[in-house]
Amino acid sequence: MITRHIFRRALFCFCLALLMVLPGAMTAAAAGKSTVKLGYIGPLTGGNSSIGLGARNAMELAILERNGDAGAKYSYELVSLDDECKPNIGIQVATKMAADRSVLGAVAHYCSAVALGTVDVYHRFGLPVIVYGAVHPDITYAHDYPEVLRIIGTLVNQNQVASKFMLSQGYRRFAVISDTTDYGKSHKEYFTKYIKEGGGEILEEFGVTADQQDFTAELTRIKSLNPQVVYFAGLTPLGVRIRAQMEKLGIKAQFEGVSGIKSEAFITGLGAELAEGCLSFLEGSPLEKLAGGDAFMKNYSARNFKNPPDTMAPFTYVAANQIMDAVEKVGPDRKKIISYLRGIKDADSLIGKVTYDEHGQNSEPYVSKYVVQDGVWLVWEDSEYASGKRSLKK
Amino acid sequence: MDLILQFCMNGLMLGMMYALVAVGFTLFFGVLDVIVFSHGDTVMIGSFAGLAMYWWLGSYYPELAVFWMTLWVLLAAVAVVALLGMLTADAMIVPLRKGPPLNTLLATMMLGTVLRESIRLFFPDGSNPQTFPGLLPDWSWQSGNLNLRFDNIVLFCSGACIIALVHLVINRTRLGMAIRAVAQDEEAAQLMGVNFRFIVLATFALGSSVAAFAGVMNGMYYNEINFGVGLLLGAIGFSSAVIGGLGNVYGAILGGFIFAFLQTIGVVVMPFASAYKDVFAFGAVILLMAWRPTGLIAEPASKRV
Numbered sequence: 001m002i003t004r005h006i007f008r009r010a011l012f013c014f015c016l017a018l019l020m021v022l023p024g025a026m027t028a029a030a031a032g033k034s035t036v037k038l039g040y041i042g043p044l045t046g047g048n049s050s051i052g053l054g055a056r057n058a059m060e061l062a063i064l065e066r067n068g069d070a071g072a073k074y075s076y077e078l079v080s081l082d083d084e085c086k087p088n089i090g091i092q093v094a095t096k097m098a099a100d101r102s103v104l105g106a107v108a109h110y111c112s113a114v115a116l117g118t119v120d121v122y123h124r125f126g127l128p129v130i131v132y133g134a135v136h137p138d139i140t141y142a143h144d145y146p147e148v149l150r151i152i153g154t155l156v157n158q159n160q161v162a163s164k165f166m167l168s169q170g171y172r173r174f175a176v177i178s179d180t181t182d183y184g185k186s187h188k189e190y191f192t193k194y195i196k197e198g199g200g201e202i203l204e205e206f207g208v209t210a211d212q213q214d215f216t217a218e219l220t221r222i223k224s225l226n227p228q229v230v231y232f233a234g235l236t237p238l239g240v241r242i243r244a245q246m247e248k249l250g251i252k253a254q255f256e257g258v259s260g261i262k263s264e265a266f267i268t269g270l271g272a273e274l275a276e277g278c279l280s281f282l283e284g285s286p287l288e289k290l291a292g293g294d295a296f297m298k299n300y301s302a303r304n305f306k307n308p309p310d311t312m313a314p315f316t317y318v319a320a321n322q323i324m325d326a327v328e329k330v331g332p333d334r335k336k337i338i339s340y341l342r343g344i345k346d347a348d349s350l351i352g353k354v355t356y357d358e359h360g361q362n363s364e365p366y367v368s369k370y371v372v373q374d375g376v377w378l379v380w381e382d383s384e385y386a387s388g389k390r391s392l393k394k
Numbered sequence: 395m396d397l398i399l400q401f402c403m404n405g406l407m408l409g410m411m412y413a414l415v416a417v418g419f420t421l422f423f424g425v426l427d428v429i430v431f432s433h434g435d436t437v438m439i440g441s442f443a444g445l446a447m448y449w450w451l452g453s454y455y456p457e458l459a460v461f462w463m464t465l466w467v468l469l470a471a472v473a474v475v476a477l478l479g480m481l482t483a484d485a486m487i488v489p490l491r492k493g494p495p496l497n498t499l500l501a502t503m504m505l506g507t508v509l510r511e512s513i514r515l516f517f518p519d520g521s522n523p524q525t526f527p528g529l530l531p532d533w534s535w536q537s538g539n540l541n542l543r544f545d546n547i548v549l550f551c552s553g554a555c556i557i558a559l560v561h562l563v564i565n566r567t568r569l570g571m572a573i574r575a576v577a578q579d580e581e582a583a584q585l586m587g588v589n590f591r592f593i594v595l596a597t598f599a600l601g602s603s604v605a606a607f608a609g610v611m612n613g614m615y616y617n618e619i620n621f622g623v624g625l626l627l628g629a630i631g632f633s634s635a636v637i638g639g640l641g642n643v644y645g646a647i648l649g650g651f652i653f654a655f656l657q658t659i660g661v662v663v664m665p666f667a668s669a670y671k672d673v674f675a676f677g678a679v680i681l682l683m684a685w686r687p688t689g690l691i692a693e694p695a696s697k698r699v
Binding site: 045046047049050180204205206207208209211212213214216217218220221223224236237240241244245247248249250265268269270271274 | 397400401404405407408514515519521522523524525534536539541543546615616617618620622623625626627657658660661662665666667668669670671672
């Protein structure tokens with residue numbers, strides 16, 4: 001009696017399950033496509049979330065476009081996780097993603113401190129990853145992991161360009177503030193190296209913690225050294241505070257940041273007046289300068305995302321497309337995808353040519369110089385500062 | 395010389411901010427023997443409430459004079475934060491009072507996280523740093539390395555006035571007498587007809603109002619606020635209250651200035667190791683605590699029996 005009861009129950013459940021699964025199975029069969037999961041990891045909350053969200057949206061855009069393409073062999077699904085720009089969280093979510101065998105490739109990380117910790121995870125699980133925004137050289141150069149590639153240039157190139165530019169503008173005396181993360185420290189290391197080689201002088205270097213609020217003590221000391229430039233290596237939240245407090249103390253020096261402050265949040269946090277004339281350097285060209293940039297912007301706006309694309313969106317967009325190209329070409333197999341990606345050479349893309357070297361590093365780095373003019377980050381060459389109409393602080 | 399004066403000026407501003415936060419910690423501990431760890435985040439809520447008021451005024455009454463604008467911003471911050479303080483006391487502190495003190499400590503710590511994350515998630519663009527209006531005129535007087543700003547002086551003096559006011563309320567009013575009575579002996583005070591619940595709420599409203607002022611002052615001083623500022627501010631405020639002597643208002647003020655002094659000295663003496671200034675300051679706090687476990691100005695033992 002009881003067994004009969006259980007049997008009937010099981011049959012009922014089975015039928016129910018079949019009913020629920022069938023429609024899905026039928027549509028998939030009708031489309032003839034199996035679904036492939038792709039991952040995204042970046043800061044979706046916290047101080048750097050505006051960049052992380054824009055980058056995530058760009059990847060979603062790439063996937064939506066590919067899914068709309070009748071010629072694609074697979075349909076794609078985005079799995080997106082938040083690393084909060086914190087190494088401990090980053091390793092957790094990277095492990096979660098890499099351990100999921102149904103995820104075939106990922107685009108990840110804006111913060112170097114996170115990426116430095118997670119590359120080992122990707123290697124251990126064999127997940128192909130293209131790093132889109134973290135610029136510390138060790139992410140690609142400190143190991144031989146075939147799984148890890150990077151589409152953005154390293155901060156070595158960035159500081160080469162930055163120091164050359166500053167010296168060419170006639171600046172010689174620099175005060176340096178850097179946050180104590182790997183990101184800030186290695187920016188400082190390369191910047192001071194190139195400045196010294198170019199004949200400039202580093203008056204003093206200050207390390208600051210990433211959650212520091214008050215910089216008046218450091219800045220007072222800097223003021224007494226009377227530098228021409230205050231160079232800051234770190235991310236937007238600290239950049240905003242330091243620039244604001246420089247004004248409070250009446251420091252007249254030019255403010256120069258790194259790629260970490262090139263965000264909309266830097267200008268909204270400071271207001272257009274204080275942000276005016278601040279400098280930053282960033283890998284790649286701005287959207288409007290890129291071939292296909294306008295089209296990208298149009299498609300992005302058409303999807304009504306809640307956040308603007310911000311600076312890293314083109315990189316994730318291209319990286320996501322590279323992984324999807326790989327899946328289309330070699331099928332859903334992590335190992336084959338890696339060797340396909342490694343073979344990318346001289347490929348045209350939204351961000352210009354892409355070539356991965358033996359370390360998986362895109363070796364076609366182009367660094368743009370930016371200056372804030374009337375509340376907008378402008379490419380240096382297009383600004384009134386370059387044309388001589390306005391001038392930087394001396 | 396001008397350099398030293400500038401360092402002193404920075405240290406004094408920082409010290410005043412810490413002292414205002416520490417006063418709250420010390421008030422709550424003095425009256426209820428509880429440590430309210432969300433106090434730092436209460437300060438942060440104060441600055442965001444002020445900013446929201448400023449935005450609202452800016453869109454509905456853009457013609458309003460700066461003085462009234464400042465007053466309304468301050469009032470909004472105080473109102474929101476005092477209400478929050480009373481709510482915290484009524485819903486969390488009083489009900490948990492009979493349990494082990496660890497529970498209150500944990501509960502308020504969690505509350506701090508809730509407050510922080512709420513601002514991050516629900517305030518418009520809350521995860522990014524926000525510009526806080528200067529409001530006060532930015533007159534300044536420059537001499538060599540010294541940049542004396544009018545707004546800093548006003549902020550410092552009003553901070554001092556607020557502390558003096560708290561002192562007066564506690565020592566010269568009937569309400570203050572009741573607060574002191576509850577602090578000394580809660581049961582005896584109740585026997586004498588003191589309304590215990592009312593006094594607790596009043597104390598929290600008072601301490602939180604001071605925090606709201608610190609929040610607005612923090613915003614006007616740095617012209618920038620962010621959701622995470624409360625965490626470190628809370629830790630520093632608490633340490634200041636402890637080195638001064640928990641439960642003693644003078645101790646809190648002294649502790650606040652000592653902490654700011656330590657941080658500034660850390661940078662002046664060791665500019666090459668400026669990243670370690672917090673390590674240096676907190677290390678010094680540990681030493682001070684080893685030397686005077688009950689704080690520099692300890693409460694008389696009879697009070698605590």
